Amino acid sequence: MVDLVTTRTITATLTNDREGVVCDLDSLARSGSKIWNVARWTISRIWDETGEIPAEGPLKSYMKNQACWKDLNAQSSQAIVEELAGAFQSWFEQDDPDANPPGYRKDGDERPRSTVTFKEDGFKLDPNHQQVRLSKGKNLKDRWADFILCEYEIGPDADLTDVEEVQQIRAVWNEQQWELHFVCKVAIDAADRSGEKTAGVDLGICNTAAVSVGEETLLYPGNALKEDAHYFRQVEYDTEGENGSSNHAEWARDKKSRRQDHFLHALSKNIVEQCADRAVGTIAVGHPKNIRGDEDWGRHGNKRLHDWAFETLLSHIEYKAEERGIDVERVDEYELATSITCCECGMKADSNRVERGLYVCEECGLVANSDCNAAENMRTTVTPSPSEDRSNGCLAQPSVRLFDKQTGKVAPQEQVRP
Numbered sequence: 001m002v003d004l005v006t007t008r009t010i011t012a013t014l015t016n017d018r019e020g021v022v023c024d025l026d027s028l029a030r031s032g033s034k035i036w037n038v039a040r041w042t043i044s045r046i047w048d049e050t051g052e053i054p055a056e057g058p059l060k061s062y063m064k065n066q067a068c069w070k071d072l073n074a075q076s077s078q079a080i081v082e083e084l085a086g087a088f089q090s091w092f093e094q095d096d097p098d099a100n101p102p103g104y105r106k107d108g109d110e111r112p113r114s115t116v117t118f119k120e121d122g123f124k125l126d127p128n129h130q131q132v133r134l135s136k137g138k139n140l141k142d143r144w145a146d147f148i149l150c151e152y153e154i155g156p157d158a159d160l161t162d163v164e165e166v167q168q169i170r171a172v173w174n175e176q177q178w179e180l181h182f183v184c185k186v187a188i189d190a191a192d193r194s195g196e197k198t199a200g201v202d203l204g205i206c207n208t209a210a211v212s213v214g215e216e217t218l219l220y221p222g223n224a225l226k227e228d229a230h231y232f233r234q235v236e237y238d239t240e241g242e243n244g245s246s247n248h249a250e251w252a253r254d255k256k257s258r259r260q261d262h263f264l265h266a267l268s269k270n271i272v273e274q275c276a277d278r279a280v281g282t283i284a285v286g287h288p289k290n291i292r293g294d295e296d297w298g299r300h301g302n303k304r305l306h307d308w309a310f311e312t313l314l315s316h317i318e319y320k321a322e323e324r325g326i327d328v329e330r331v332d333e334y335e336l337a338t339s340i341t342c343c344e345c346g347m348k349a350d351s352n353r354v355e356r357g358l359y360v361c362e363e364c365g366l367v368a369n370s371d372c373n374a375a376e377n378m379r380t381t382v383t384p385s386p387s388e389d390r391s392n393g394c395l396a397q398p399s400v401r402l403f404d405k406q407t408g409k410v411a412p413q414e415q416v417r418p
Contacts, residue, residue: 006322007167010160010182012152015130017177024148025116025171025178027140031071032114033105035080039063040104043088053092056085072116072137079117103250113173123169127160132169132180152180160184186323199275200378201285201317202338202371203310206356210371210398211271212379213278217372217398220271220410224403225263232256263403264309268316270401270410276324283321284378285314286338287330331381333374342366343376343395368395 014021042062046054054062060081063069069077087102105112116134124133124147133147154160163184170181202210208222235252275283288310318328333339341348342361354360359370366373372395400413 006186008184008186010158012154012180014150014178015153016151028116029113030111032080032116033111034068035077036084037104038066038068039081039084053088070138071140073122073135075119075122076116116171118169125166197280198379198383199280199283200375201283202374203286204371207371210375212372212375219398219400220267228256228259264313264316266410268320272320272324282327282382284329284331284381286333286378288333331378338374338377341377343373369398372398
């Protein structure tokens with residue numbers, strides 16, 4: 001019995017990776033970069049003249065009159081402008097003087113391969129024969145074909161014949177070869193839903209996440225993220241040119257972003273898997289939504305806050321949990337003061353935070369990892385009077401799960417190779 005439909009991205013590799021198919025995809029991808037660059041130049045010109053960034057609607061109206069617009073299917077061109085407008089909006093909302101607005105897509109004198117999105121009228125899918133036709137734009141159509149015929153192969157854990165609907169397809173260059181990403185609506189059976197237990201999740205910077213399921217706590221250190229941030233930021237600064245970012249600096253920035261994205265996907269996947277294995281039906285996640293505007297944390301502290309991708313991690317946890325039939329509730333950390341409240345007796349005191357990772361309650365004597373204490377406080381929002389173990393052993397000595405850079409997966413500390 002189906003009671004839930006969720007969105008999932010299924011990745012496929014090309015099996016007819018012939019010269020003609022690759023050349024056609026390259027042409028579309030470089031045309032996508034050209035549309036991005038023309039739209040970026042238009043924004044810059046309007047910005048200089050009016051002091052305002054044009055909205056998505058007027059920008060699309062202007063771009064429709066540009067010759068490059070017809071290099072792609074109309075919906076594909078619109079998707080690129082939407083992405084650029086969203087990037088500017090995200091940059092503007094940061095309100096960070098050190099952050100740079102979206103730049104041009106360039107690799108020396110060449111335009112790199114941009115991801116091309118094909119929406120409803122831009123593709124025709126035949127999942128039974130594992131083929132898909134991707135539309136070309138008017139300018140790139142020739143007398144041979146108006147589309148690119150791609151044959152693909154999906155891994156053993158996925159099957160497009162079982163999905164409710166394929167909403168869009170993305171052609172993605174992974175720096176080595178072309179991939180197809182199918183964004184699908186997938187039905188989940190009620191029998192797949194998880195149990196009735198609850199879990200609390202505390203998100204942080206030093207420790208990316210702490211999870212409490214009552215009788216057990218899990219800790220996810222953020223060492224891999226901090227190491228990448230330090231290394232790639234140094235590479236970026238060392239290669240900064242007199243006229244702005246060099247090609248190598250742009251590479252370092254993109255590489256850091258891709259590695260962070262993979263880390264957050266792997267982490268959120270492991271968190272949800274651990275909760276599902278323990279029959280968790282509801283996860284309460286701390287949402288520090290106002291933390292960036294609460295106070296001035298100093299130049300270094302503000303930079304770390306702006307680099308903290310807690311909203312992205314929370315969104316990953318939400319949609320991955322939805323696929324498992326697990327409910328996710330966002331908890332306002334500031335309102336509950338979870339970081340200074342004892343999960344055992346409820347006493348609130350800043351002095352209980354003895355040091356960064358240690359919480360000692362002056363009232364009841366609880367000794368705990370401070371992040372695990374906060375995670376247990378999250379759990380009490382959905383289970384007000386839990387009877388599970390809150391002993392010092394459970395909260396003070398969590399099971400540590402580390403990200404292994406060699407495998408790209410999260411594993412218990414003893415299984416991660418040095």
